[in-house]
Amino acid sequence: MSAVRQALLLIALALVPAIGEAIYFRNRVSWQSPIPASELVTVEQAQSWGDNVIWVDARPAEEFDRDHIPGAISLNEDSWNELLPQFLGQWSPEKRVVVYCSAQSCNASREVAKRLRDEAQLKNVFVLDSGWEGWLKLNR
Amino acid sequence: MVKSFPWRIVALIIGGIFIYAGVIKAMDPVGFANDIDNYKILPWTIGVRLAFYLPWLEILCGLAVILGLLYRGGLLILTALVSIFIAASVISKVRGLDITCGCFGHASKYLSFFGHLLLDLAIFAGLIGLSISNRAQQSQL
DSSP, X not given: OXXXXXXXHHHHHHHHHHHHHHHHHTTTSXXXXXXXXXXXXXXXXXXXXXXXXXXXXXXXXXXXXXXXXXXXXXXXXXXXXXXXXXXHHHOOTTSEEEEEOSSTTOXXXXXXXXXXXXXSOOSXXXXXXTHHHHHHHHHO | OOOSHHHHHHHHHHHHHHHHHHHHHHHOHHHHHHHHHHTOSXXXXXXXXXXXHHHHHHHHHHHXXXXXXXXXXXXXXXXXXXXXXXXXXXXXXXXXXXXXXXXXXXXXXXXXXXXHHHHHHHXXXXXXXXXXXXXXXXXXX
C-alpha cells in the first residue's frame, strides 16, 4: 500500500475514537465559543457590578507588581498553592469573581477561572474578555 | 519498517513521544482546544473539533511507527503534523503572541518557545531520517 493510502487509512481510523470521545464530552464542551457567553464579561459589565466584584489577576507576579486593577488579588498558576488561601480570605459567596490576564489572546484567566470553579468549587466566576489591556483602554 | 538497530531506537523514541503527547491531550481535550485557540489561526468551532481528533491521530501514528503497521503513512502524517506545529509556533511568535504550544498538554507551559522549537526540529529531523532510511532499505530489496 502506498504511503498516501496508509495515511488516509490512519486519518479515517483516528475518527473512530475521536467521535466517541466527542460524544462522551458533548455536554461539557462549548462547541461555539471558547468560553460560554455566560462566563465571559466585558469591562463595562464587570465595573457595573461595583463593589460586588473581586478582581483576580492571573498574570505572572512581576506583571501584577508592575501594575494591576485597583483592589485586584494576584492568583496565578505558578504560585497557586501560596496565593489561593489569600484569595479565599477575601472571597465571600455573594461576590462575583472576575479573572483577567494580559489581553484577549492570553489563556491564564481561563485556566485560573476553570480551577476556581473545579477545584475551589466556586460559582459566579467570570473571565474578563479583553483582559488587562481592555481595562487599561477604558480606565487610563 | 526500518530494521537497523539505531533507527529502530529512533522510531521507538519518536513513536513514544507522539503516543505520550496524544494521550495527555486526549485526556484534556478542552484544555487542548484552548491551546489551539491561543494561536489565533483557526476559529474556535474548528479548533475544538481538531482538539478531539488530533490526539487520536498522534496516538495511532505513534503506534504505527513503533509497530511497523502502516509505517510509511504514520511517518507521512507525523512529518506533516510537526511541520504544521513548527510553522504555527513561528508565526505566532512573529505575531507577538506569548503562548504555549500545547504539544504536551499542560506540561508544555514549562518549556520555553525555543525549547519547543528545538524539540520539534529534533523530532522533524528524526522523522526525515526514518523516511530516508526506510526508502534506502526498500531500494535494497
